[in-house]
Amino acid sequence: MILIALIVIPVLTALAVMFARDARQTKNLSAVGMSVQLTLSFYLLYLFLKERASGNTEPVLFGKRFEWYPGLNINFDIGVDGISVAMILLTSIVIFTGIFASWEVKDQFKEFFASLIILATGVFGFFISLDLFVMFLFFELAVIPMYLLIGIWGSGKKEYSAMKLTLMLMAGSALLVVGILGIYFHSDVNGTHSFNILELTNQNFSIEMQRIFFPITFIGFGVIGALFPFHTWSPDGHSSAPTAVSMLHAGVLMKLGGYGCLKVAIALMPEAAHELSWIFLILTSISVIYGALGVIAQSDLKYINAYSSVSHCGLVLFAILMLNKTASNGAVLQMISHGLMTALFFGLIGMLYSRTHTRIVHEMGGLMKVLPFLSVCYVIAGLASLGLPGLSGFVAEMTIFVGAFQHPDMFHRVITIVAISSIVVTAVYILRVVGSLLMGPIKKEEYQHLEPAKWHEKLATVTLIIAIVIIGIAPLWLSDMIMESLGAILD
Amino acid sequence: MSYVVLIIALPFAAFLINGLLNRKLPHRLAGWLATGAIGVATALAWFTAFTYFFQSTSFEKIIPFQVTWLRFTETLQIDMGILLDPISVMMLVVITTVSFMVFLYSLGYMHGEKGFVRYYAFLSLFSFSMLGLVVATNLFQLYMFWELVGVSSYLLIGYYYDKPEAVAAAKKAFIITRFADFGFLVGILLLSYYTDTFDFAAITNPNHSAFTTMTGSSFLGISVLTWALMLIFMGGAGKSAMFPLHIWLPDAMEGPTPVSALIHAATMVVAGVFLVARMFPVFSFHAPEALDAVAFIGAFTLLFAAIIACTQTDIKRILAFSTMSQIGYMMLALGVSGYGEHGLGFTASMFHLFTHAFFKALLFLGAGSIIHAIHSNDIREMGNLRRHQPVTHIVFLIACLAIAGIPPFAGFFSKDEILAATLNSSLVYFAIAAFTAGLTAFYMFRLYFLVFWNRETVYEHKPHESSFIMLVPMIVSAVGSAVAGFIPFGKFVSSDSQPLHIEMNQTVANLSIVVAATGILIAWAFYKNESPLPEKIASTLKGLYRIAQKKFYIDELYLFITKKIIFNLISKPIAWFDRQVIDAFMDFTATATNKVSAEIKGLQSGQLQHYAYIFLSGVVLIVLIMIFNYA
Amino acid sequence: MMEHVPISHVLIVTSAMFFIGAYGFLTRRNLVTMLIGVELMLNAVNINFVIFDRYLFPNQIEGHFFALFIIAIAAAEAAVAIAIFINLYRNIRSINVEEVDKMKY
Amino acid sequence: MSLNELMIMRHELVLVAAVLALLIIEIGMPEERKQKINVFAAIIAATVTIIGFLPADTGMLFGGMYSTDPLRMLMKNILNIGVFLIILQSVNWLRQDLYKDRSSEFYLLTFSSLIGVSYMISAGHFLMFYLGLELTTIPIAALASYEQFKSKSAEAGIKLILSSAFSSAILLFGISILYAANGDLYFESFQLSDSLINVLGFIFFFSGLAFKISVVPFHLWTADVYEGSPTNVTSYLSVISKGSSVFILTIVLFTLFRVIQPLWEDVLYATAILTMTIGNLFAIRQQNLKRFLAFSSIAQAGFIMLGIINGTSLGMTTVIYFVVIYVFSNLAAFGVLQTVGHASGKLTMDDYNGLYKTNPQLSLVMMLALFSLAGIPPLAGFFGKFFLFTAVAEKGYYTLLLIAVVNTVISLYYYLLVVKAMFINANENPIASFKSDYSMRISLVICVAGILITGFYSPVFEYIKYLCETF
Numbered sequence A: 001m002i003l004i005a006l007i008v009i010p011v012l013t014a015l016a017v018m019f020a021r022d023a024r025q026t027k028n029l030s031a032v033g034m035s036v037q038l039t040l041s042f043y044l045l046y047l048f049l050k051e052r053a054s055g056n057t058e059p060v061l062f063g064k065r066f067e068w069y070p071g072l073n074i075n076f077d078i079g080v081d082g083i084s085v086a087m088i089l090l091t092s093i094v095i096f097t098g099i100f101a102s103w104e105v106k107d108q109f110k111e112f113f114a115s116l117i118i119l120a121t122g123v124f125g126f127f128i129s130l131d132l133f134v135m136f137l138f139f140e141l142a143v144i145p146m147y148l149l150i151g152i153w154g155s156g157k158k159e160y161s162a163m164k165l166t167l168m169l170m171a172g173s174a175l176l177v178v179g180i181l182g183i184y185f186h187s188d189v190n191g192t193h194s195f196n197i198l199e200l201t202n203q204n205f206s207i208e209m210q211r212i213f214f215p216i217t218f219i220g221f222g223v224i225g226a227l228f229p230f231h232t233w234s235p236d237g238h239s240s241a242p243t244a245v246s247m248l249h250a251g252v253l254m255k256l257g258g259y260g261c262l263k264v265a266i267a268l269m270p271e272a273a274h275e276l277s278w279i280f281l282i283l284t285s286i287s288v289i290y291g292a293l294g295v296i297a298q299s300d301l302k303y304i305n306a307y308s309s310v311s312h313c314g315l316v317l318f319a320i321l322m323l324n325k326t327a328s329n330g331a332v333l334q335m336i337s338h339g340l341m342t343a344l345f346f347g348l349i350g351m352l353y354s355r356t357h358t359r360i361v362h363e364m365g366g367l368m369k370v371l372p373f374l375s376v377c378y379v380i381a382g383l384a385s386l387g388l389p390g391l392s393g394f395v396a397e398m399t400i401f402v403g404a405f406q407h408p409d410m411f412h413r414v415i416t417i418v419a420i421s422s423i424v425v426t427a428v429y430i431l432r433v434v435g436s437l438l439m440g441p442i443k444k445e446e447y448q449h450l451e452p453a454k455w456h457e458k459l460a461t462v463t464l465i466i467a468i469v470i471i472g473i474a475p476l477w478l479s480d481m482i483m484e485s486l487g488a489i490l491d
Numbered sequence B: 001m002s003y004v005v006l007i008i009a010l011p012f013a014a015f016l017i018n019g020l021l022n023r024k025l026p027h028r029l030a031g032w033l034a035t036g037a038i039g040v041a042t043a044l045a046w047f048t049a050f051t052y053f054f055q056s057t058s059f060e061k062i063i064p065f066q067v068t069w070l071r072f073t074e075t076l077q078i079d080m081g082i083l084l085d086p087i088s089v090m091m092l093v094v095i096t097t098v099s100f101m102v103f104l105y106s107l108g109y110m111h112g113e114k115g116f117v118r119y120y121a122f123l124s125l126f127s128f129s130m131l132g133l134v135v136a137t138n139l140f141q142l143y144m145f146w147e148l149v150g151v152s153s154y155l156l157i158g159y160y161y162d163k164p165e166a167v168a169a170a171k172k173a174f175i176i177t178r179f180a181d182f183g184f185l186v187g188i189l190l191l192s193y194y195t196d197t198f199d200f201a202a203i204t205n206p207n208h209s210a211f212t213t214m215t216g217s218s219f220l221g222i223s224v225l226t227w228a229l230m231l232i233f234m235g236g237a238g239k240s241a242m243f244p245l246h247i248w249l250p251d252a253m254e255g256p257t258p259v260s261a262l263i264h265a266a267t268m269v270v271a272g273v274f275l276v277a278r279m280f281p282v283f284s285f286h287a288p289e290a291l292d293a294v295a296f297i298g299a300f301t302l303l304f305a306a307i308i309a310c311t312q313t314d315i316k317r318i319l320a321f322s323t324m325s326q327i328g329y330m331m332l333a334l335g336v337s338g339y340g341e342h343g344l345g346f347t348a349s350m351f352h353l354f355t356h357a358f359f360k361a362l363l364f365l366g367a368g369s370i371i372h373a374i375h376s377n378d379i380r381e382m383g384n385l386r387r388h389q390p391v392t393h394i395v396f397l398i399a400c401l402a403i404a405g406i407p408p409f410a411g412f413f414s415k416d417e418i419l420a421a422t423l424n425s426s427l428v429y430f431a432i433a434a435f436t437a438g439l440t441a442f443y444m445f446r447l448y449f450l451v452f453w454n455r456e457t458v459y460e461h462k463p464h465e466s467s468f469i470m471l472v473p474m475i476v477s478a479v480g481s482a483v484a485g486f487i488p489f490g491k492f493v494s495s496d497s498q499p500l501h502i503e504m505n506q507t508v509a510n511l512s513i514v515v516a517a518t519g520i521l522i523a524w525a526f527y528k529n530e531s532p533l534p535e536k537i538a539s540t541l542k543g544l545y546r547i548a549q550k551k552f553y554i555d556e557l558y559l560f561i562t563k564k565i566i567f568n569l570i571s572k573p574i575a576w577f578d579r580q581v582i583d584a585f586m587d588f589t590a591t592a593t594n595k596v597s598a599e600i601k602g603l604q605s606g607q608l609q610h611y612a613y614i615f616l617s618g619v620v621l622i623v624l625i626m627i628f629n630y631a
Numbered sequence C: 001m002m003e004h005v006p007i008s009h010v011l012i013v014t015s016a017m018f019f020i021g022a023y024g025f026l027t028r029r030n031l032v033t034m035l036i037g038v039e040l041m042l043n044a045v046n047i048n049f050v051i052f053d054r055y056l057f058p059n060q061i062e063g064h065f066f067a068l069f070i071i072a073i074a075a076a077e078a079a080v081a082i083a084i085f086i087n088l089y090r091n092i093r094s095i096n097v098e099e100v101d102k103m104k105y
Numbered sequence D: 001m002s003l004n005e006l007m008i009m010r011h012e013l014v015l016v017a018a019v020l021a022l023l024i025i026e027i028g029m030p031e032e033r034k035q036k037i038n039v040f041a042a043i044i045a046a047t048v049t050i051i052g053f054l055p056a057d058t059g060m061l062f063g064g065m066y067s068t069d070p071l072r073m074l075m076k077n078i079l080n081i082g083v084f085l086i087i088l089q090s091v092n093w094l095r096q097d098l099y100k101d102r103s104s105e106f107y108l109l110t111f112s113s114l115i116g117v118s119y120m121i122s123a124g125h126f127l128m129f130y131l132g133l134e135l136t137t138i139p140i141a142a143l144a145s146y147e148q149f150k151s152k153s154a155e156a157g158i159k160l161i162l163s164s165a166f167s168s169a170i171l172l173f174g175i176s177i178l179y180a181a182n183g184d185l186y187f188e189s190f191q192l193s194d195s196l197i198n199v200l201g202f203i204f205f206f207s208g209l210a211f212k213i214s215v216v217p218f219h220l221w222t223a224d225v226y227e228g229s230p231t232n233v234t235s236y237l238s239v240i241s242k243g244s245s246v247f248i249l250t251i252v253l254f255t256l257f258r259v260i261q262p263l264w265e266d267v268l269y270a271t272a273i274l275t276m277t278i279g280n281l282f283a284i285r286q287q288n289l290k291r292f293l294a295f296s297s298i299a300q301a302g303f304i305m306l307g308i309i310n311g312t313s314l315g316m317t318t319v320i321y322f323v324v325i326y327v328f329s330n331l332a333a334f335g336v337l338q339t340v341g342h343a344s345g346k347l348t349m350d351d352y353n354g355l356y357k358t359n360p361q362l363s364l365v366m367m368l369a370l371f372s373l374a375g376i377p378p379l380a381g382f383f384g385k386f387f388l389f390t391a392v393a394e395k396g397y398y399t400l401l402l403i404a405v406v407n408t409v410i411s412l413y414y415y416l417l418v419v420k421a422m423f424i425n426a427n428e429n430p431i432a433s434f435k436s437d438y439s440m441r442i443s444l445v446i447c448v449a450g451i452l453i454t455g456f457y458s459p460v461f462e463y464i465k466y467l468c469e470t471f
Helices: A002-018 A023-053 A082-101 A109-128 A132-153 A158-186 A197-201 A207-224 A233-240 A243-268 A270-296 A301-320 A325-356 A372-385 A392-404 A410-420 A422-438 A445-449 A455-473 A476-490 B004-024 B027-055 B086-109 B116-134 B139-157 B164-195 B210-216 B224-239 B248-254 B257-266 B268-278 B280-286 B288-309 B315-336 B344-374 B390-404 B410-425 B427-452 B468-486 B506-527 B533-540 B542-549 B551-603 B608-630 C007-027 C031-056 C062-092 D003-028 D031-053 D070-095 D103-122 D126-144 D151-182 D197-213 D221-228 D231-255 D258-284 D289-310 D313-344 D360-374 D380-395 D398-423 D438-456 D459-470
Strands: A061-069 A074-080 B062-071 B077-084 D059-061 D066-068
Touching: A002 A023, A002 A061, A002 A074, A002 A109, A023 A061, A023 A082, A023 A109, A023 A476, A074 A082, A074 A109, A074 A132, A074 A197, A082 A109, A082 A243, A082 A325, A082 A455, A082 A476, A109 A132, A109 A243, A132 A158, A132 A197, A132 A233, A132 A243, A132 D380, A132 D398, A158 A207, A158 A233, A158 A243, A158 B551, A158 D380, A158 D398, A197 A243, A207 A243, A207 A270, A233 A243, A233 A301, A233 B551, A243 A270, A243 A301, A243 A325, A243 A476, A270 A301, A270 A410, A270 A422, A270 B551, A301 A325, A301 A392, A301 A422, A325 A372, A325 A392, A325 A455, A325 A476, A372 A392, A372 A422, A372 A455, A392 A410, A392 A455, A392 B062, A392 B139, A392 B164, A410 A422, A410 B164, A422 B164, A476 B062, B004 B027, B004 B062, B004 B077, B004 B086, B004 B116, B027 B086, B027 B116, B077 B086, B077 B139, B086 B116, B086 B257, B086 B268, B086 B344, B086 B468, B116 B139, B116 B257, B116 B268, B139 B164, B139 B224, B139 B248, B139 B257, B139 B268, B164 B210, B164 B224, B164 B248, B210 B224, B210 B280, B224 B268, B224 B280, B224 B288, B248 B257, B248 B315, B257 B268, B257 B315, B257 B344, B268 B280, B268 B315, B268 B344, B280 B288, B288 B315, B288 B427, B288 B542, B288 B551, B315 B344, B315 B410, B315 B427, B344 B390, B344 B410, B344 B468, B390 B410, B390 B427, B390 B468, B390 B506, B410 B427, B410 B468, B410 B506, B427 B506, B506 B533, B533 B542, B542 B551, B551 D258, B608 C007, B608 D151, B608 D197, B608 D258, C007 C031, C007 D151, C031 C062, C031 D151, C062 D126, C062 D151, D003 D031, D003 D059, D003 D066, D003 D070, D003 D103, D031 D070, D031 D103, D066 D070, D066 D103, D070 D103, D070 D231, D070 D313, D070 D438, D070 D459, D103 D126, D103 D231, D126 D151, D126 D197, D126 D231, D151 D197, D151 D221, D197 D231, D197 D258, D221 D231, D221 D289, D231 D258, D231 D289, D231 D313, D258 D289, D258 D398, D289 D313, D289 D380, D289 D398, D313 D360, D313 D380, D313 D438, D313 D459, D360 D380, D360 D398, D360 D438, D380 D398, D380 D438
Parallel strands: none
Antiparallel strands: A061 A074, B062 B077, D059 D066
């Protein structure tokens, strides 16, 4: 029941928003809706942990099945495992903060909030669905509002970016159609084909079939996970998107890729994954190091963050391809960690931009003096990004590296070390930005009188920071919760 | 002994309170809060040391506290705990004591600074991390606190964040150590893969079965274990500013002077030494090659830094190079040490670490006191300060004597042990160590004479003696520097936790005194009064002098690698490649589609007959193909 | 008499007629002539139907019916077509098919 | 033949009655109240549609010339709904002074054409099929040049009537060959011999139908005719005419030509790829929205081919299901075009810039329609397209599937261009805000409801599937 509520509440909120009278009501409705959603997510976590504590070891909890298209054996199958619960938590936190980060959207606010919430609905639906068809439906539902959100409320060459982003992501999802249909028609569950992930997990697909559909599915999800060389939508898209959209997109939407790769591509076609992982490992390790090195030469804050997201999300896929529980656990942790901190980053960039009206790093400087609160938050986000212990990034990265190191052969070693070297590069670009953006002398006279952070901005950033710190300091519960679910996927 | 947790928790609490309340907290309260916390921690640390060393007979490893923090696999997990053994207890004492001194001193030194609360927050964070580092029960916990230490160092170096130099220095420090940590991390991963644990108790047990596998398999002709340890040492070298990862330390002097005293002289920079000491059994039993590397790097840095120190004019930079040099001693001692009965080097190294912490902290505090008085770091702008700052003068002199190795001050004893240990190993190392001892005496007294004697400089404001609150820690440290040498260190700290009996090697001792005295005398001759001699020598050694003064152009080399190679030859091309090749390809698919669309528009000519023609040819074509297919 | 003409000859004639009609449709510029081309094609089909009945299926009359209906429909089609031609002529004062290309690409 | 038996032909009879009724009303109605004819027409269309849904017997008539079954009834009902919607959309257009005297012509011809559609679907004999086909086309050709003072309208009429005459000649030639080869024209008893001449006959026959569906390379008339005809006629052509041809093509291929399935699979495989690709490539550059929708509908035809290739009841189901959704989506889009065009006379993409600011509801409808055509969830088009892909995948043609999905991405691009124009682009001189008439609104509401509900309400699909399986 609670899972259905997780979809229904955003839908209702979006509808209610469309009928709101004025800006104030719109914002209040959105905020209330998403607060309820956040509460519900925590309640789900509580229920989940309680069930697990009471010894329930079903791979998927709170499962529900509604027959939908019996003729094609399509069912509205929902249920959650530890990974989904974690991702739902992430999503509800990010959308909650996203609402507050876009508190000052002025024109067409109703449409803005409604689209944003619809996008979130897609993401929630994606994470709770167990049926590939339903999953795919929600996947596309999450992608499409992006076009309008960037196109209408974006900045810069927004139309171009929005189009590029949408088309590339849809091209990815087009591959997914091929992938999931291939899986569907090669499955045989009691004489019929099936879209149900749980039923499909037990299928032994022939290796020939896997060789074709594993790459297709993996690339299909990989596009949204910024897999090299299909990542180029990300810099343009992020740089043009409005704040909350960047937050949600980099924070949550890019995670659909990793989640899908793990739970569909790899879980269903493990043999091909083993056989072909090397190709994608090379691509992802390129993503990791290439993204990081690419950042150094950027000067626009959003580009910096977009490329760094390429690097970090590359690490997610990289870890997944290591095909062991530890690395995959790290991947999920990294998704959450990156989701939180990149949302924080984009939120802060938006807040800074609204004050200084520039995103070029060297045009700003010394903001620490004039905007202490936001600057400190930026530093914390930066530290999380470069993997400071006590913040979430460290937990995730270390888990990935330890997991990746479980492969003793030369190829994996080399590629892992290449990936690890990104921590150095990350430090370089983070500190470079922090150094010239926040520290040093104040660049322009008018920056002396910037407006300090408002309550809603503080609420958004503090929420994210708290989440980052909690995961950074006490990661065991989360890690164990994810680990448990991985058993069912990878064993 | 679970109260030990408090030693770590108190500074952390201070950090949290100061950090979160920041602007809402009055300066005085914040300062005293942090100082009080570290004071209590110091008392507890001393108490712990006392109970550990004097109340139990054998120095076992005690783990009074441990929780699981993160599980990687069924066997591989990170615990957060506290490990008490001789070196960690010793380190606890050193860190809390020096911290306490510095906290106290800073109350005066930083008085009236705008970021006073922030300063104490960071300082508390540092103490917390450093303490966590030394009591780590496993390699990964150590690594975590290692990183935290790095970041607090970053924050403190960049304390004056509106000064571009400070920002650059902070960045440099962090990135260089981060690079070293990259090696450290790979080393940890490599080691843990084979041993399947991070736990020191297991890793440092030389009989662990995994080591035979690791020494068995090799990569590029060097055993995997040696690789792992060398990589771990790389981390240590970065943090301890060993050549060639040393370039951050001189720049780190941009931070407030008390910070330099605490972090960049007494505690953090010796973390590398601590790390090697922690892993010493493995080094010693299974990877002598790695230990040789430690010795070599130590010896090289020792001499290298001392040479540079002779040519510098910034008081803090001289001290920084001297720190590098002294840490080189410690590394060298570890590198030449054996295990158990042959563990003189180990004990010597730890002993030197201990004494060095006091006198080097004292030197920095003294330097701070001077800088505070005349607002300059340049020794050329100083002179005859003994008139204005008598107390500072005395304590500074004590510290100089201690570092120069003049009995009965602390440095003499520890350095003497190191020299003795090197003598047991290799004559070359001994020669380097002994020569540098003289060099040390020379450059320290060059500094001393230039600052406190020499000519009378005209000061803008008349220099004044520092306030009481700054003098107290200096005096306490001076006492420590004077008497610490008499501690029978071998009884407490040794490579195998068994008391080690150490006899003073009289010849070595005499030699070292002579060398040190020579150094001091030369300095006296050159710098006691204004004299043209140094200039002359500098101009005869023109090229060499310049190279040394420019720190052998290592910074420029790094700059070349980072700016020219990484930025211009890698990053920029990548950024270009991404936009102009990959992205352009994606755009190309779109423009190509549009282009094709424009090309074929003639198909739709508007001519009805043309349409019919295509219709008919289509039909005929399909018919032909299909008949051909199915005939 | 019919029996002396083999079916292949008739088929050659109808095929030729059909494609001559098509050729006319494709090449003549006058709309009405084009329409005549189509009529030619349709008549080829008509002959086809009739001779198939006659030669191949002598006891069926479906072909004949078909031919009749085709004639009727062709007449209707021609009526509508010519009405539209007139409409066009009113608008552009021409019934040259090459001028009927206001909409293209 | 009893009256009851005749009632099997209910759809057609009702339509004939409707035509007669309209004629009588037209004659009897005084000149000044001619306006009312629009209302009558709408009511009649509604009645026809509703009667179509009433339960009735199925079977054969006239010795097999005419046959009907639940599936065919469903097809007719779908198209009836489409015509009803089109008539609702045309009411306001026909009210203007220019046409008010001859508005009944429009309805008469539309209903006549619909009779042809029904007969074509129910054909049990090639003659019947041919009659239906011509009856469908000829009135529409007349309608295409309905706007008598516009040369474009005449041009559209000419292009349509001549092309269709040409294509029916080829189709007839094909039928004559089939007749020669098999000696039978009844669908019921038609047995395809394995003579090679059948290939020739089939392809000639196929091209005639493919012309109506506008399959490449038989599609060239489409864009010009769609552009020149009055918008409502374009709707009719793109939805009813195309839909009916798709239906009959499916039926014919699945029954008569079942034995040469490999052959027509190959033909469809090739033409489907061409159709999707060419349609999309042309659609990209269009400025005129009617022309744009013409090419989009060509591309959609290509997608429909995908379902037919499947060759099983699943394929048939997906095709019919897709057409249902296509009817709603396309009519919604054309409805918006019609009402905007009627109110402002503007029809190009640039004119639509900033439409959302002035006419938000219409823009939303247009967006939903286009997204549904593009196959974006949760709109019905997503389900329709996904099921078509399912049909291809079941066959194992993954290469074809891949080409198809790439084409969906291209199609998304140009649909987004329109959305971009309406929602994103700024316009100094936007189309003024206006209120569309009630009948148009009703029609759009029905379309939108169809777009939103059809996908989620799975019984629609299941019902079609059931009918196809029992067909």
